[in-house]
Amino acid sequence: xxxxxDVARHAGVSVATVSRVIxxxxxxxEDTRRKVENAIQELNYTPNEVARSxxxxxxxxxxxxxxxxxxxxFPQLARGVEDRMQESGFRLIFGNSDxxxxxxxxxxxxxxxxxxxxVISSTNDPGSLSYRSLKIPVxxxxxxxxxxxxxxxxxxxxxxxxxxxMVQRGSRQITVMQGPAHIxxxxxxxxxxxxALQDMGMSYQITxxxxxxxxxxxxxxxxxxxxxxDTDGVIxxxxxxxxxxxxxxxxxxxxxxxxxxIIGFDDTPxxxxxxxxxxxxxxxxxxxxxxxxxxxxxxxxGTAGEQRTIQMPVQFIxxxxxxxxx
Amino acid sequence: xxxxxDVARHAGVSVATVSRVIxxxxxxxEDTRRKVENAIQELNYTPNEVARSxxxxxxxxxxxxxxxxxxxxFPQLARGVEDRMQESGFRLIFGNSDxxxxxxxxxxxxxxxxxxxxVISSTNDPGSLSYRSLKIPVxxxxxxxxxxxxxxxxxxxxxxxxxxxMVQRGSRQITVMQGPAHIxxxxxxxxxxxxALQDMGMSYQITxxxxxxxxxxxxxxxxxxxxxxDTDGVIxxxxxxxxxxxxxxxxxxxxxxxxxxIIGFDDTPxxxxxxxxxxxxxxxxxxxxxxxxxxxxxxxxGTAGEQRTIQMPVQFIxxxxxxxxx
Numbered sequence: 001x002x003x004x005x006d007v008a009r010h011a012g013v014s015v016a017t018v019s020r021v022i023x024x025x026x027x028x029x030e031d032t033r034r035k036v037e038n039a040i041q042e043l044n045y046t047p048n049e050v051a052r053s054x055x056x057x058x059x060x061x062x063x064x065x066x067x068x069x070x071x072x073x074f075p076q077l078a079r080g081v082e083d084r085m086q087e088s089g090f091r092l093i094f095g096n097s098d099x100x101x102x103x104x105x106x107x108x109x110x111x112x113x114x115x116x117x118x119v120i121s122s123t124n125d126p127g128s129l130s131y132r133s134l135k136i137p138v139x140x141x142x143x144x145x146x147x148x149x150x151x152x153x154x155x156x157x158x159x160x161x162x163x164x165x166m167v168q169r170g171s172r173q174i175t176v177m178q179g180p181a182h183i184x185x186x187x188x189x190x191x192x193x194x195x196a197l198q199d200m201g202m203s204y205q206i207t208x209x210x211x212x213x214x215x216x217x218x219x220x221x222x223x224x225x226x227x228x229x230d231t232d233g234v235i236x237x238x239x240x241x242x243x244x245x246x247x248x249x250x251x252x253x254x255x256x257x258x259x260x261x262i263i264g265f266d267d268t269p270x271x272x273x274x275x276x277x278x279x280x281x282x283x284x285x286x287x288x289x290x291x292x293x294x295x296x297x298x299x300x301x302g303t304a305g306e307q308r309t310i311q312m313p314v315q316f317i318x319x320x321x322x323x324x325x326x
Numbered sequence: 327x328x329x330x331x332d333v334a335r336h337a338g339v340s341v342a343t344v345s346r347v348i349x350x351x352x353x354x355x356e357d358t359r360r361k362v363e364n365a366i367q368e369l370n371y372t373p374n375e376v377a378r379s380x381x382x383x384x385x386x387x388x389x390x391x392x393x394x395x396x397x398x399x400f401p402q403l404a405r406g407v408e409d410r411m412q413e414s415g416f417r418l419i420f421g422n423s424d425x426x427x428x429x430x431x432x433x434x435x436x437x438x439x440x441x442x443x444x445v446i447s448s449t450n451d452p453g454s455l456s457y458r459s460l461k462i463p464v465x466x467x468x469x470x471x472x473x474x475x476x477x478x479x480x481x482x483x484x485x486x487x488x489x490x491x492m493v494q495r496g497s498r499q500i501t502v503m504q505g506p507a508h509i510x511x512x513x514x515x516x517x518x519x520x521x522a523l524q525d526m527g528m529s530y531q532i533t534x535x536x537x538x539x540x541x542x543x544x545x546x547x548x549x550x551x552x553x554x555x556d557t558d559g560v561i562x563x564x565x566x567x568x569x570x571x572x573x574x575x576x577x578x579x580x581x582x583x584x585x586x587x588i589i590g591f592d593d594t595p596x597x598x599x600x601x602x603x604x605x606x607x608x609x610x611x612x613x614x615x616x617x618x619x620x621x622x623x624x625x626x627x628g629t630a631g632e633q634r635t636i637q638m639p640v641q642f643i644x645x646x647x648x649x650x651x652x
Binding site for chain 2: 046059060061064068069070072074075076079082086091092093094095096109110113114214217240243244246247250269270272273274275276277280
């Protein structure tokens, strides 16, 4: 590989001069600059990013921390972040936190050691010292923070929408699945649904789930129908649990949506491939990822405006697990 | 943040001495070493990884290149890689290639600029100069290479299994979906299925698909039943297309598995949540990711044995889209 020394020798100048040209720092005579630039081109030299980051104390690396990439909601977020970062020449160091604080801290530490210039994190604890003590910009993604930059969807409104659609489309014995207690967006959508049902004067029942995991979704669905065999409407905590509820309803020979309506949350790609296709509340995950990346780049480059928390709209996607309104 | 200068001052030695201790390079008197180590501990100093990588020309960064993290097969692979890398203190720089050669080359270049010590790639072109000219270890994941380290599943055997199960369970007008032509594993499983059907003397029909995308899966399914309305068995190119075939079969009021059997490929988490749950050929994606990481670490550390291509077994997972054998 060509080194900065080769360039200096080829151009007949010192390494320090080449460095000044590359980093656009300090005075270099126009003729000398041209000689160096020609040498760089002729030798097809690529400055070593590590050396540059040491010199300028700046890399083009961003740390991205998500709970678990195997939950089908998160690849969309990650993809949005990556596509936007790629457009501006940033690269991602990626980690899964598994909602574990120690794993999270461990990652943040190595992000810093690798001189990342910014962090995007879907943490459950935006107020923690790990983040407050960071001297680089942080954007929280899919997580609400009142005093730090954040991009998230309007989960409360999403929950309200799901409840209103259920009632408008005729369900009267509605069951709301409460998602994991430690995940704030799950609680927001749950609260929104409960509020709307109370506003409409509807009775309802609640089941608890403690994870969004594929392997446990079956269990939540079985428990739901054991507790409330006559329910005629399920507001699921996300698309995965909704898929399990569809399966269990089939097993119990309930017709969807004639006997029971089901609404998911997220609009992950799988929801359109279920049978019947799942009506759900759409979070614009890919766009949220892009927006977070965009905000972080602005923060890094010092061009961010006053608006540093971005709430994205949610939307009811009508498919085949709800009855038609007409 | 504590710097190496702080450590040197605290220990009463030069920065060069601290550097020699940290990097275990060059002679340092035992007493001096102890002074430096104490200073490091007292000041809670973490060596800057970038500075270390510049000095030692070694980082703890690995480049991981996958086609598209939003295809639900890949998060499993990525998770396996990450979990194994994390155990050994390596971190991942992550990119999606979208099967585009220019994006792939762009990523490889920035991997090198960031001094990664190894690369794991699911490329369609393991023989390309981009890889052959790399001076760091590369492991191909989910891709076969005869002369370079690689971890992949036995796709051909998977295709054979799917065909044998179809025939044993009574399908006689089998349709095989041929996956994208440029993706080698898709062609392997297709060839395996065709071979097995020919060996058994069965007739069959073929439909083409040109992507594994969620948004196009519906189309492949519609085309399949337009071309072959009487098919009674579908060997899908992956779980996503299988999900679309299930939906389309429902729409056409075909009973699954009584009128038509369907077998997917991959065993992504979604396959168990479909209605009916999908019978499929399982690739051990998570384990493949771990195995690739393991092999790469061995190559980096110079402990790899002769066996540098690892073929992982596939397995038929019986669920509810195939008839029972009894």
